[in-house]
Structures are given as C-alpha cells and as structure tokens.
Amino acid sequence: MTLLREAIGDSLRRARLAQHRTLRExxxxxxxxxxxxxxxxxxxxEASSELLAAIxxxxxxxxxxxxxxxxxxxAGADAPPVSEQVDVPERETVPAESAAGPAAEPAAEPPAEPDPAHASASMTRIVIPAPKSDMLVLVKSN
Incomplete structure (x- = not known):
C-alpha cells in the first residue's frame, strides 16, 4: 500500500527533476x-496544504x-493485479419511465470514454442526470 505522503513526495520530485532543478533552488x-x-x-x-501550494x-x-x-x-497501486480481477456481470438497465416516473425524458448521451492510458480495467462509471429546474427547491436566507 502506498502512503499519501510518499505519493505526493514522488510527484513533487518528478516535477523538480523534469525541470532539472536542485532541491536548493x-x-x-x-x-x-x-x-x-x-x-x-x-x-x-506530511506536507500541509500551504506548504504544497508554495512548493x-x-x-x-x-x-x-x-x-x-x-x-x-x-489508484494504480491499489488496483488488484489482472489475474485477481473478478468479472462483474453487466447491470440490467431500467427504462427511464419506471425509474423516474412517466414524465422522465430520455437520458442524455453518455460522456466520452476516458483516456485508456489512465483508465483502470475495473472502473465503474455512474452517470447521474442533472436535476430539472422544476425539481429545484430555492431556499431564501435571511
């Protein structure tokens, strides 16, 4: 398991070395x-948020x-090796009418696929439609 502080340190060091800069600079x-x-x-x-911002x-x-x-x-370090990944069956889709009532509009086109170089084989994407204006509740503050 990779610790957060180690991953942050690795990222900062890679950025510094890519610029050919010294620790002193x-x-x-x-x-x-x-x-x-x-x-x-x-x-x-552990670097504070202020220290990270300064670096x-x-x-x-x-x-x-x-x-x-x-x-x-x-995410890559915590993902199980390919040999340990379990096949997950496809989920059954529910028609829009039964999920949100008869007034529901057809779902929008799904977003573009993520970059395969950064995608995990076990990634699950959940698309939540934006609320309609008639479903919003406005609260007036004093």
Missing amino acids: VSTSARVSLGYLSEVERGRK CAALDVPLSRVLWDVSTLM
Whole structure:
C-alpha cells in the first residue's frame, strides 16, 4: 500500500527533476528549508496544504496537477493485479419511465470514454442526470 505522503513526495520530485532543478533552488523559491523539502520528497513528512501550494508555485506546477498525478498513482497501486480481477456481470438497465416516473425524458448521451492510458480495467462509471429546474427547491436566507 502506498502512503499519501510518499505519493505526493514522488510527484513533487518528478516535477523538480523534469525541470532539472536542485532541491536548493526549489526550497529557496518556495521559502521552505532544504531539509524539510527533502523530507517531503522522500515521503517522510506530511506536507500541509500551504506548504504544497508554495512548493507547487515554486515549481510552476498547478497543485491540481500534482493531486491528479497522486490519485492516478494511488489508484494504480491499489488496483488488484489482472489475474485477481473478478468479472462483474453487466447491470440490467431500467427504462427511464419506471425509474423516474412517466414524465422522465430520455437520458442524455453518455460522456466520452476516458483516456485508456489512465483508465483502470475495473472502473465503474455512474452517470447521474442533472436535476430539472422544476425539481429545484430555492431556499431564501435571511
């Protein structure tokens, strides 16, 4: 099992090395001690959100990109090997009328398939239709 702090450290280190920058350069730019940045990159220290934001700014990498990279890494690490994956039978679809009543409109076209390079073989997608305006309840605050 991969720890979150290790995955974050790996992602930050890969970003730094891809830019051919040293720990000293990034630590100076992020205003973080060199030793602490090293500990974060090695997964020995938990980085606060403020510290992550400072390191990402120093690397000129959006924090969302680092978190996406980490989630992809962790999803791959936690997925069972192909030999252990279990075949899941297809679910039976329920007609729109019986699921949401006779006034339901036909379902919209499903979104495009995810990038196969990042998709997991055991991924399940659930599509929830957006609510209709007549179904919304507005609450007035004082």
